[in-house]
Amino acid sequence: MRSRRDFMTSILTIGAGAIGSRAVASPQAFAQNAGHSHSASRQVRESHSPPPVLVETPDVPQLPWRMDGNVKEFHLVAEVIKRELAPGREVNLWGYNGSVPGPTIQVNQGDRVRIIVDNHLPEITSMHWHGFEIPHDMDGAPGTSQKPIPPRGRFIYEFTLHQTGTFFYHSHMAMQEMMGMIGTFIMHPRKPYQPRVDKDFAIVMQEFSVLPNNLVPNSMSMEFNWLTFNGKSGPATTPLIVRLNDRVRIRLINLGMDHHPIHLHGHTFVVTGTEGGRQPVTTWGPKNTVLVGVAEACDIEFVANNPGDWMVHCHLPHHMMNAMASGVGPMTRNLMTRNSAGNSMPGMQHNQAQPPAAPNAPTLQGHGMQSADADQMQPEIANNANSVPGFPQDAYMEGPMMNVDSLVQKPENYGLPRGWSQFMQGMMTFVRVLPPDLYDRIMAMRRRPPSDPDSTRSHSNHGA
Numbered sequence: 001m002r003s004r005r006d007f008m009t010s011i012l013t014i015g016a017g018a019i020g021s022r023a024v025a026s027p028q029a030f031a032q033n034a035g036h037s038h039s040a041s042r043q044v045r046e047s048h049s050p051p052p053v054l055v056e057t058p059d060v061p062q063l064p065w066r067m068d069g070n071v072k073e074f075h076l077v078a079e080v081i082k083r084e085l086a087p088g089r090e091v092n093l094w095g096y097n098g099s100v101p102g103p104t105i106q107v108n109q110g111d112r113v114r115i116i117v118d119n120h121l122p123e124i125t126s127m128h129w130h131g132f133e134i135p136h137d138m139d140g141a142p143g144t145s146q147k148p149i150p151p152r153g154r155f156i157y158e159f160t161l162h163q164t165g166t167f168f169y170h171s172h173m174a175m176q177e178m179m180g181m182i183g184t185f186i187m188h189p190r191k192p193y194q195p196r197v198d199k200d201f202a203i204v205m206q207e208f209s210v211l212p213n214n215l216v217p218n219s220m221s222m223e224f225n226w227l228t229f230n231g232k233s234g235p236a237t238t239p240l241i242v243r244l245n246d247r248v249r250i251r252l253i254n255l256g257m258d259h260h261p262i263h264l265h266g267h268t269f270v271v272t273g274t275e276g277g278r279q280p281v282t283t284w285g286p287k288n289t290v291l292v293g294v295a296e297a298c299d300i301e302f303v304a305n306n307p308g309d310w311m312v313h314c315h316l317p318h319h320m321m322n323a324m325a326s327g328v329g330p331m332t333r334n335l336m337t338r339n340s341a342g343n344s345m346p347g348m349q350h351n352q353a354q355p356p357a358a359p360n361a362p363t364l365q366g367h368g369m370q371s372a373d374a375d376q377m378q379p380e381i382a383n384n385a386n387s388v389p390g391f392p393q394d395a396y397m398e399g400p401m402m403n404v405d406s407l408v409q410k411p412e413n414y415g416l417p418r419g420w421s422q423f424m425q426g427m428m429t430f431v432r433v434l435p436p437d438l439y440d441r442i443m444a445m446r447r448r449p450p451s452d453p454d455s456t457r458s459h460s461n462h463g464a
């Protein structure tokens, strides 16, 4: 068993690593961690059933724990973080352990759980365990079930969990919810649900209102221009990688001000669970779109028997956009229009990694705009425009989108067609249903450290 110091070190490492970089915890490392759980190994022996398939949360780390006797102890720190929603668009959010959404917690049915919550925010907070059937004084309702946690304060939650399914934790202060404060909490059943799945994912849906030239969301706004899956907007979202004919579960969690009709291309799924747990098989009707309401969770399952890179996305048009039209001025629109003249699909012919920009080419705000198309732009603006406060207004990939393939390279995007990033915005990602050879190749790349250039090298086509 690891010492407390080791435990704290691992927490801090994950927290620090999540800031300003891809907050992806290794599922393999987490599986090893899970394997060291006494209760998990005992449970396997008793039931003679294999351990649960661990839930992957792309772009969000897993929260490690330590065993204290028979108690699984977790540690969450509420804090201010920076999150890059899409290339060049970093914002200040509030989350947990360096991540928005907060790190994913996975436990087994029957576990005794302790969660230490430290408040590093400048104001009071409280943690609510959404849907948990636990004693009232552990519910996290500030002012009634407990006194709120003061700045620099701590509250220790402890309870035994008898439920199963897709749950989540969140601050019970409304404004803090809109600053990002939610995380996934999976309760695995003692006996795996039938039929068993090969792949299990969770996606937290959030929305932020970030006005042009602002770095902090307006938590009072009723209109949102950044829509995220696991704290990333397309094309920065990380695709779900599955092998052809895998049975796949996706757990959709919504905490915001809008409902999201989530649509999957190329497959028909069934809804097998809600925020209340597993649903009876008699309720499983065929669907390809499911409306996930505010504060709801929805588990969908399907057999990935149709090969391809299938979009999965919210179908509300404004939720398939980044930064929408708010504050877009004529100059930026003109630039985009001019750029696309004579080139109906800008960027599709110019996807070589980062060609040098023309000497007078404008440099738009943020490296996200220094795309492969920079060499096609006409010098219509001042050379120093980028240093002028207020320019450009927030036309982030508005209109004809920019090709940022090279800025979102990662193993999970390996083999996507050139220019794919122009058509992914907001709550959009892929379920990539891959033949075994390509699946194995991407998994091998994921196991390599990110510093290995081969782990993120871009190729033009499947198996190329």
Ligand SMILES: [Cu+2]
Binding pocket: 258, 259, 260, 261, 314, 315, 316, 319, 427
């Ligand atoms: Cu939506």
